[in-house]
Amino acid sequence: MTAQYAVIGHPVAHSKSPIIHAAFAAQTGQRIRYDKLEAPLEGFIDFVAQFFAMGGEGCNVTVPFKEQAFAFANQLTERARQAGAVNTLWLDDDGVVGDNTDGVGLCRDLTRHINLAGKRILLLGAGGAARGAIGALLAEQPAQLTIANRSADKAITLAANFGGVSEGCGLPDLTGRSFDLVINATSASLAQAQLALPSGLFAPGALAYDMMYGQGDTPFMQQARADGAAQAVDGLGMLVEQAAEAFRLWRGVQPDTAPVLAELRASLA
Ligand code: NDP
Known part of the structure; x- marks a missing residue:
């Protein structure tokens, strides 16, 4: 059946x-x-x-x-x-x-581009997508995981609730800081809005990752490149990887995600 x-x-x-x-x-x-x-x-x-x-x-x-x-x-x-x-x-x-499966999906896609162990990671946002990502990011043993949100109180509460998160703060508190990986888990790109981020957030070689997908370069990806990010990637790979984990849980088989991601990306181009 x-x-x-x-x-x-x-x-x-x-x-x-x-x-x-x-x-x-x-x-x-x-x-x-x-x-x-x-x-x-x-x-x-x-x-x-x-x-x-x-x-x-x-x-x-x-x-x-x-x-x-x-x-x-x-x-x-x-x-x-x-x-x-x-x-x-x-x-x-x-x-x-x-x-x-969102967190594991995110990390599987991120590790196509960057080894997370020992890295300074900034997670932007404090909604459902950010909450889903924290446990999986911490499991990769970064040197730091900072959470920053437009409404600072939500980031501070999230950081306090997760042992292992370095800090929760507002966006202006990021002034003078730099990171190896900056993940946009806000919904700002959905509204085609830019985030109010201080300049200089991206360390040499840094990766910018937007969970948003399906619309080519997002405002965050453009902003990140202009501010010195070495690479900027959208969240299509996360979408495919979280689906693969669900498929494995349901069917007991692990699909090969690379060809499916390549086909999907080509269909959206
Ligand atoms: P929520 O509505 O739960 O959270 C929204 C977050 O975005 C809040 O932290 C909010 O801050 C912040 N935000 C919204 N607009 C702005 C803005 N203009 N400037 C600064 N911050 C802003 O959304 P989700 O967490 O569910 O989703 C977030 C994103 O992740 C979406 O784009 C979604 O499509 C994507 N996503 C992608 C997945 C994938 O597989 N690739 C899976 C899951 C989500 P505040 O608290 O101040 O309101």
Whole structure:
């Protein structure tokens, strides 16, 4: 029988997840169906419960439902608990399990470009995407992990809640500091807005990484290059890697992400 999976969000029409999972399924010989499903803004819990009641085996959850998916799951993995958000759900014998594959997806993509151990990392943002990234970044043993946010209090609280984070601060507090890796986990690029960052943030050879994807160079990538970043990369690889981790959890096979990422990037060019 064909196993049923989906991505649930609102809106969801733009999602590339069905293309990615179809490519993984073809590559690994798995028979799955993977749909895009738009849940009503006020009705996610009933919607996802119905999805599982109708025979769904697992789903990805995207904006704005990741916190509700966290509340819905009967069991949580440690990384979901740390993130306070769930992007992957599946059924097991004891009910619905919730995990967060965003952090591991981010780190797998980052390590294509940079070895994270011993590096000074700046994470911009304190929303769901930033929370999902912290545990996975710390596991790579950076020399420092600083979190900075427009609303400084949120970054300070996040830093206080995660042992191992060096510091939480506001954007102006970054004046005079430099980093080997700067990750944009804010939604500023979605609005085509530039971040109010001090100049000189990028150490020689530094990588700038924007979690945003699908629109070519983002305002953050342009800003980073102009300020001396050696490389600026978007979040398409993170999208493919977080999907691969979900696919592995659901199907027990690890897909090869490189050809899928290359194909997706070519289709967006
Ligand atoms: P949230 O809405 O939870 O968080 C938004 C964050 O962005 C807050 O920290 C907010 O700061 C900050 N922000 C928004 N606008 C500005 C601005 N103009 N200047 C400075 N800071 C700003 O969003 P998410 O965490 O869910 O998503 C963030 C980004 O990550 C999105 O672009 C999303 O597409 C991307 N993403 C990519 C993934 C991938 O697979 N590549 C996976 C998950 C997310 P404040 O607290 O001050 O409001």
